[in-house]
Amino acid sequence: MAVNFSNDPTAVGFFAPTRFEADVLECEVIKGEVPKEIDGAFYRLGWDWFYPPRLPNDAGPFSGDGYMGMFRIRNGRVSYRGRYVRTPRFLANLEAGRQLFGVYRNRATDDPSVRHINRTVANTAPFVHAGRLFALKEDALPVEMDPNTLETRGFWDFNGKYRAQTFTAHPKPDMETGEMICYGYQATGDLSRDVFVYFVDRNGEVTREVRFQAPIVSMMHDIAITPKHIVFNTSGFVTNPEWMKAGNVMWGWDPSAPTYVAILPRDGEGKDVRWFKGPTRAAVHLLTAETVGNKVIVETPVSDGNPFPFFPQMDGSPWNPKLAVTTLRRWTFDLSSKKDTWEEEIVFPNAPGALPRIDDRFYGLPYRYGFMGYADPSRPFDEKRAGNVGGRVTNVYGRFDLRTGRIVGNYFVGEVGSLQECQFIPRSRNAPEGDGWLIGVASNYAEMHSELVIADAQRLDEGDVARIRLPFRLNSQVHGWWANADQLPLV
Template sequence: MDRFPIPEDPFDAPMRLEADITDLECVQGEVPAHLDGTYYRVVVDRHYPSFVDNDLALFNSDGMAMSFTFHKGRVDFKSRYVRTPRFVAEEKAGKSLFGAYHNALTDDPSVAGVRRGLANTNIFFHGGRLYASKEDSPPILLDPVTLETLGEYDFQGALTSETSTAHPKIDPRTGEMVFFGYAAKGEATPDIAYYEADPNGQIIHETWIRAPYSCMIHDFAVTQNYVVFPIVPLRSSIEWLEKGNPQFFWDPNEDVHLGVLPRKGTDKDLRWFRGSNRFASHIMGAYDDGRYLHLDSPVAETNYFPWFPDLSGAPYNPDRSKTRLTRWTIDLSGESETFTERRLMDAAGEFPRMDDRQETLDYNWGVMAINDHPEQHKTGGGFRWVGAVDLSSGRTKYYDPGENSTVGEPIFVPGNDTAGPGAGYVFVVVARRDHMHSELVILDAQHIDRPPVATLKLPMRLKSGLHGNWVGADEIAGRTA
């Protein structure tokens, strides 16, 4: 096979390693013995080198599922490729067959009609099932203990959309899973399919809407009474794809639109609110009080992604592309079709998370990966710190992993079954780039600026990952698939 291109940083080279490691070495502190469950995460790790020039390896690589299983102070690690239809086809051929990101027109003819999904974006648990997902296809079910791939899942035929989000939301009061698919009728279409599934994972509501234009809708917001679809001008079009491009481009002349739909509503209930051109992707949290709907997201003045070109030809602007946690507020009681904006954090960063037990509800605590630290007055390559914000006071505390280290997405893990909101731990995978290995660091969620509770060392590096979640042992024991 062709060689993998040599990355600028060898730490980011493909691993292609499926591993089992029992009893990870704790090199600092002590693992809380009462933690009983599994931290699942997924990373991007190409199985075969791409035949596309300047391929988007961060997005267009195979998904590698990973688990850190905690029990009585011991932590075991496992990693397995997610064997998507795409992975299986390439493994059989012994080479890469799929071309540019989100562009089937560049694929080898032998895989026409084969699903292109990579299941490389998120891994989550609901209704007794463990899902690996990417937003361009249906999810893949995995065995929650072995990480064996069980196959694509279309909710027993109830998923009529061609796609399904990698960012579903679980309502903590009802146990329902709220999710959607964008480009639901195929690449570059403006159609959105909206679903709710009951606590057992059976779809109980479906409705379809159309966005003002076709674009990436990576995440969305859910409150007790509404869902919000952020339509941000990272756009797509069939004409763009036909020129051999990856799917998305930035349109600096298009506005942001927020589509607000009542939970279990239909397209007739949809309202649109409009704001000036800006970028947003991930949602930290959202809630409503009956009149005002608040949505918190890292927001930038312009395109965040340097690899998606500006339609105007403008060069990438690293300062204007910095995302800072911002609250968008919609007054649902009036006739205004706009929304207001207020910054919540000075630090620039991404991968916002909250205490998931507060999803859809009013909340005061959140955590992010930070790449621009306002107090140290320096910017690191990649995400260099973790920041935890108290939204009631506006104060942010930081965890600094040290020089030549970067962090992945931080997640919250409750301290115990009765712990209050934000009381528990922050888990974050740290890349020790000088030493070519990774660590799982456990922080006190309320005091992340203090020394870690525990640091677990892996004997190898882990590839860059996107998202993951903690699942308690009792949930895993009740698995149905």
């Protein structure tokens, strides 16, 4: 049975699977100069179907094979390497020569021959802690990869001290303490309400575990930390045994599901979790949070409806693109109040975007700036040259001043491009917050290749300081991570 994507309607154009692993020993710089101060690696993880999906109702961004990319930057030169994550699933498929696994997080849809094989695709977010590089996805343990060769080393369970069956795609580094705060939801198996939280020290040792239960089974994709609290949230993405039995992807959108937010004191136990309850929302990716007196303030992109068209509406209603629009909002939780609700303020109503970043050095610390790609419809898009790429595209990176509520500078990718999630590179170890560069990948639709762009984070309006051309399209990124050379044993 030969590999053939001709029956896969998504395998065309810029977003078709790339299907190859690549090394570009030195990349072409088509504009500007790569700052010589930059020394580190920009990792990007995403999906790339190596074999076509087994079932048409699968969700590519969640089920496509994990593919890690690395831009190594040093001395003004850039190299690129891309490798599939060799998960047990990837290897089982490779042996069979076809896709054996069914839809996202629903084992009943798999080929019976792989019933006992871990089905993660490890395709969501790269993360670096204690000198190790991980490929993360919330349905399994971290997959460790060699930070230079991108060889897959296998699952990492923290010497047996991490006991959840799952691990978030978005642990949080506390740059003050060096700790990593991480968790797994559905920690004891599919559809369980168990959440296990772990504190891991700067050497990678688990120092503490906290267990609690969520009121519902819902996607709990990200958290935010402050020096005193950890914030968890559910969303309209829920599931149940009947939904699973019908052969669906795990998540459906329930337009009537309340949103639950858990606030756990960092020194507390499971019993100390305080739950809040609000209207249906999706806050998939949290920017970050602060504790100010008795208040916990979370700043995060939020949508009122289903942001992911590939996860069906549970009530059979059509997907509503208006309710999918995600804007940066402020959620204020008053711990001194007896109420179980919170205040929501839309801080940036006109900058729709869903993948926010901060200067990573300020996780768990007071902060002022956020960085995020968003769609600015006032910018030109040359549909004729770019071809039919559909919808409105993320065409700018903005610098968001959370103190004033103003966007202070944005970077425009150009008339035939779009932008993927950016990362922040500090100018130096002790540079002030936000002093550094944004780095991210642009899709050049007109020329069908990808570009790496580097812009001065404080001078976004001046355009990129360097633009690097890849000789091919890159696979679709979900998230990225920047690692300075002092954080990994980079060669």
